[in-house]
Amino acid sequence: MDVLKKVPVREQDPKVRATNFDEVCLGYNKEEAMAEASRCLKCKNARCMGGCPVSINIPGFIKEVQNGDFEAAAKIIAESSALPAVCGRVCPQETQCEGVCVRGVKGEPISIGKLERFVADWSRENGFVPAAPEKTNGHKVAVIGSGPSGLTCAGDLAKLGYEVTIFEALHQPGGVLSYGIPEFRLPKDTVVKTEIENVKKLGVKIETDVIIGKSVTIDELLEEEGFEAVFIGSGAGLPMFMGIPGEEANGVFSANEYLTRSNLMKAFRDDYDTPIAAGKKVAVVGGGNVAMDAARTALRLGADVHIVYRRSEAELPARVEEVHHAKEEGIQFDLLTNPTEILVDDKGWVRGMRCIRMELGEPDASGRRRPVPIPGSEFEMELDTVIMSLGTSPNPLISNTTKGLEINRRKCIVAEEATGKTSKDGVYAGGDAVTGAATVILAMEAGRAGARGIHEYLTAK
Secondary structure, eight states, rough: OTTTTOOEEEEHHHHHHHOOSSSSSSEHHHHHHHHHHTTOOSSSOOOOHHHHHTTTOOOHHHHHHHTHHHHHHHHEEEEEEEHHHHHHHHHOOOGTGGGGGOOOOSOOOHHHHHHHHHHHHHHHHOOOOOOOOOOOHHHHHEEESHHHHHHHHHHHHHHTOOOEEEEEESSOTHHHHTSOOOTTTTTTIIIIIHHHHHHHTTTTTEOOSSBBBTTTTTHHHHHTTSSSEEOOOOOOOOOOOOOTTTTBBBBEEEEHHHHHHTTTTTSTTTTOOOOOOSSSSEEEEEESSHHHHHHHHHHHHHHHHEEEEEGGGGGOOOOOOHHHHHHHHTTEESSEEEEEEEEEEESSSSSEEEEEEEEEEEOOOOOEEEEOOTOOEEEEEEEEEEEEEEEOOOOHHHHTEEEEEEETTTSSSSOTTOBOOOOTTTTTETTTTHHSSSSHHHHHHHHHHHHHHHHHHHHHH
């Protein structure tokens, strides 16, 4: 075994997986996981832990995997993470824990994410569940949203003995884990449901179909329902559009709507009666992970798919692994290309998109080179569906119906990073509702911070 190289991870063949919604990555088996774990240097000053937003004891759990004690490994991970099977699949480890792995200096870093996934999957298959607290402390806390931030906050508070109730607007819990990430990256009935059930086994209650700001307000939760603190982890589900002519046409989707119809409403399954104009010639505008998810979903629904992105491949914000998988599956990338108009037929449906070629100029505020149109380079694409994947912002319903809750110019809730404390006494917030759209693991980090803040607040009362 070459200790400088990762143990390869088995995947579905690209031509086969492009026709189904089964998970692309098949993960490690027991022998592969133990072999990969043996590559770890077990650093005393582990840089990988500093690269992990929730500070998992990475050398500790990897040592137990190497020894074949997977339950011990699961217990170590459970001290820091309520969603290991999710994180092992969707976290950008290459820019976090694996990005600073010492083994990666002269070789390939340890496959930390794949090992975390292995331990989580072993736990599910063998019935291991983290222990619940023996008794509660009598304090009631409400959590708004059952995505990664809300689930993490709720789990951490439950372990401390709090009586926690999560309020979820949709009919199924999970937030973006359920509606935003495709089945082929994150299986719902096995991975997501199991992790949610494990949080519930800690004593957390989840009430679905409750829209905070309509069904009940945060002020009412605090003043009438007996909750002593509230954590807002409602995410950023309001999609952005370009504002170009034709965006109101039939056949134009936000990536949120397209993915929600497929993921949560099971439009990809023949036995579900969920309408979706899936499209045969589809353009996805954007270059992030959500754009890759939407494009790969459209491909599996039978479309010829193009990614349209105004910068070059070097500036693509999506994970390298997701771009690689999309290319393998046959998705075409129209880079340095920007839409200027969506073309509409006489019945109001998309018939194409007018675009212009771009070149990169000087860096902008984000540090990326600014795309500049090339005069005279306009061209048209023949399409029947356009999916806009340009980012999201928080829904203003909660901030508009909560007295004394400060928001910034981006409509995000203002909260302290270390504790999640907002301008309203007893109300804490974290995740995309505070930062705008970000990653699952950063939302989890914010959920942990919110739990710490609430615990400090309630113990000081």
